[in-house]
Amino acid sequence: QVQLQESGPGLVKPSETLSLTCTVSGGSISNYYWSWIRQPPGKELESIGYIYYSGSTNYNPSLKSRVTMSVDTSKNQFSLKMSSVTAADTAVYYCARGQRVGNTGYHLDYWGQGTLVTVSS
Amino acid sequence: SYELTQPPSVSVSPGQTASISCSGDKLGSKYSCWYQQKPGQSPVLVIYQDTKRPSGIPERFSGSYSGNTATLTISGTQAMDEADYYCQAWDSSTVVFGGGTKLTVL
Numbered sequence A: 001q002v003q004l005q006e007s008g009p010g011l012v013k014p015s016e017t018l019s020l021t022c023t024v025s026g027g028s029i030s031n032y033y034w035s036w037i038r039q040p041p042g043k044e045l046e047s048i049g050y051i052y053y054s055g056s057t058n059y060n061p062s063l064k065s066r067v068t069m070s071v072d073t074s075k076n077q078f079s080l081k082m083s084s085v086t087a088a089d090t091a092v093y094y095c096a097r098g099q100r101v102g103n104t105g106y107h108l109d110y111w112g113q114g115t116l117v118t119v120s121s
Numbered sequence B: 001s002y003e004l005t006q007p008p009s010v011s012v013s014p015g016q017t018a019s020i021s022c023s024g025d026k027l028g029s030k031y032s033c034w035y036q037q038k039p040g041q042s043p044v045l046v047i048y049q050d051t052k053r054p055s056g057i058p059e060r061f062s063g064s065y066s067g068n069t070a071t072l073t074i075s076g077t078q079a080m081d082e083a084d085y086y087c088q089a090w091d092s093s094t095v096v097f098g099g100g101t102k103l104t105v106l
Helices: none
Strands: A003-007 A018-025 A033-039 A046-052 A057-059 A067-072 A077-082 A091-101 A105-111 A115-119 B009-012 B018-023 B032-037 B044-047 B061-066 B069-074 B083-091 B094-097 B101-105
Touching (some): A003 A105, A018 A033, A018 A091, A018 A115, A033 A105, A033 B094, A046 A077, A057 A067, A105 B032, A105 B044, B018 B032, B018 B083, B044 B061, B069 B083
Parallel strands (some): B009 B101
Antiparallel strands (some): A003 A018, A018 A077, A033 A046, A091 A105, B032 B083, B083 B094
């Protein structure tokens, strides 16, 4: 059974960089897409972007200027960095495994438990 | 940017059928999927590729589509099905979620 676990600081100061890591266990990170999704308290899900195990990325256009994703296949981990955070970035951040279906579909079949990141001084 | 539209809320009586819609431009030419999210929990995939059900998801959950609208149907709705439901599609290589629908089982 594939399991994902997010880790990183739960509190980040405004204007600083949010950094999270997702560790994948029970399966290989190879040959899959890996997504980051966030959910502000009481609000809907928002895709931040995804990274293929080879390192190619795709980011949400609204966040693209502040987001960097990376993957470390040797550790079965992938990471998210988001710069210049504000209170609007306060959210539960989830990592998930993506399954791409040709050029017309993508779904997330395994999710981490999520980690709350609060942006506050 | 691409948008998926869901009704904010749907109510259903126990044992009845609940239907949640999701509409988007040219959605019929893309695969859609659905997630269930209960309070304080991570989303769970309940339907993918429009109509497929992952292992472990009860048969009462089904997906369909017509034109540019995808529909999640829950037959014989149970109290445990009360949750938020999100549709999701892939447009221009970007993952897009609908705004979510709160399903209330009265």
